[in-house]
Amino acid sequence: MAYNILIVDDSFPMRAVIKKVIKASGFDVGKFYEAENGKNALNVLNDEWVDLIISDYNMPVMNGLEMLESIKKNDMFNSIPVVMVTTEGSQQRIEEFFKSGAADYIKKPFTPEQIKSKLVMIMGETENDSEETGIDNSDDGLDF
Amino acid sequence: MIAKKQELTTAMMDSISNVLETMFFLPMDFISSESATKLWSERSRQIQTVKIGFSGPFSGFLALLIPVRLAENITADFMGLDQTEITKDHVNGTTKEIANMILGNIFSKYDDQAVFNLEVPEIISNANYKDLSPCQENELLFCVDTLDDHLAIKMIIDS
Numbered sequence: 001m002a003y004n005i006l007i008v009d010d011s012f013p014m015r016a017v018i019k020k021v022i023k024a025s026g027f028d029v030g031k032f033y034e035a036e037n038g039k040n041a042l043n044v045l046n047d048e049w050v051d052l053i054i055s056d057y058n059m060p061v062m063n064g065l066e067m068l069e070s071i072k073k074n075d076m077f078n079s080i081p082v083v084m085v086t087t088e089g090s091q092q093r094i095e096e097f098f099k100s101g102a103a104d105y106i107k108k109p110f111t112p113e114q115i116k117s118k119l120v121m122i123m124g125e126t127e128n129d130s131e132e133t134g135i136d137n138s139d140d141g142l143d144f
Numbered sequence: 145m146i147a148k149k150q151e152l153t154t155a156m157m158d159s160i161s162n163v164l165e166t167m168f169f170l171p172m173d174f175i176s177s178e179s180a181t182k183l184w185s186e187r188s189r190q191i192q193t194v195k196i197g198f199s200g201p202f203s204g205f206l207a208l209l210i211p212v213r214l215a216e217n218i219t220a221d222f223m224g225l226d227q228t229e230i231t232k233d234h235v236n237g238t239t240k241e242i243a244n245m246i247l248g249n250i251f252s253k254y255d256d257q258a259v260f261n262l263e264v265p266e267i268i269s270n271a272n273y274k275d276l277s278p279c280q281e282n283e284l285l286f287c288v289d290t291l292d293d294h295l296a297i298k299m300i301i302d303s
Contacts, residue, residue, distance in 0.1 A: 010264070013223050013237040020224060058244065060264050087248020090259045107252075108245045109167035 002030035003123060004048065008041040008055035008067065009085070018054060018085070018115075025116035038067025045077050052123065054106075057086040057093075065100060072101035081122050085110075152254055152299075153284060159249035160286055160297055167245060168218055175289045177296070192235075193268040194243040200251070200260030204282075204301040207268075208243040214293040215239050240265035246297060 005022065009015045015034050022029060033048055035041035039062040041055065053071070057064040064084055071077045081103035086093070089107055097105050103122050106114060157174065164170040192215050194208040210218075212235070219238040220227050243265050251260040284299045 011237040011241050013219065013234055014241050016223050058248075058262050058264065087245045087252075088260070088262065089248070089252025089256050091256055092259045108248070109163050111166070 002028045003051040004031045005029055006033040006041060006044055006050045006053045008035045008053060010036050010059040021112045021115050025112045027116055027119050038062030038064060041067055042070060050080055053080055053082045055082060055084055057084055065096060068100045068102055083118060155250045155253035156284055156286060158253050159246050160288060163245045163249055168222055170290050173289045175287050177285055177287050192239055194239050194265050195268045196243050196247050196265045197263040198247060198260050201258050202301055203303055204299060206243060206247045207298045208239060210239055210295040211293050214295060217292060236267050
């Protein structure tokens with residue numbers, strides 16, 4: 001099954017790298033959507049079908065935690081798994097993510113294997129299901 | 145200074161090497177600030193500075209000082225693009241991300257029970273950080289040799 005993924009990060013290079021890492025991991029992706037803050041992400045959710053959200057925490061306008069709380073309060077979107085990506089590793093912050101309904105979190109710096117293993121676990125696929133799609137290095141020079 | 149300097153020093157060194165090597169594929173060694181200052185002044189480097197404020201058990205800011213050419217090389221490698229394809233926004237975004245990752249990792253290594261709030265990184269133009277020495281009591285400074293060039297990371301603690 002191919003999943004539509006929304007990547008939320010105020011850094012364009014980081015969005016591009018997360019996208020490339022997911023492609024390189026062989027995870028089965030339908031479409032990628034992007035947003036540069038939580039507010040824009042909510043707008044994307046209103047317009048597009050999204051299966052999974054990967055979101056930075058520290059962003060201007062609306063941060064990742066505020067976005068997560070809005071999503072979980074909305075009956076239309078609250079079943080979409082949200083994975084928080086963060087540089088911060090404080091136990092209290094991580095507990096806040098889970099209390100607010102995050103499916104999981106990924107700590108930066110990350111490796112492609114860590115991303116793939118989280119996504120596979122969250123979407124309930126087996127590693128083999130995901131590998132059947134092959135590894136997509138078609139349009140980038142990523143050296144992971 | 146409220147922060148425990150030795151623990152913070154260890155956390156900074158671990159974080160800098162972890163982020164640069166894992167996420168940005170940058171072989172690196174720590175060097176003296178005199179070496180970095182000397183090289184930068186000899187070759188009249190154009191230095192980009194990224195600043196991130198933070199607050200928590202103690203507050204202050206972290207500054208990443210990086211020669212523009214080195215920042216462009218790292219950005220191209222990070223994004224898997226050719227040098228000719230990268231823009232100033234790409235470079236700014238990548239250097240902000242480096243600084244953000246380093247700072248976040250410092251605090252999780254320093255004390256994972258404490259909560260620090262990180263501000264959104266900003267590019268500082270005309271910042272006067274080129275003189276990297278002497279280091280004041282409330283400052284921690286690390287200079288890094290990346291084979292191509294040198295960069296520096298400075299933390300200044302206000303309270």
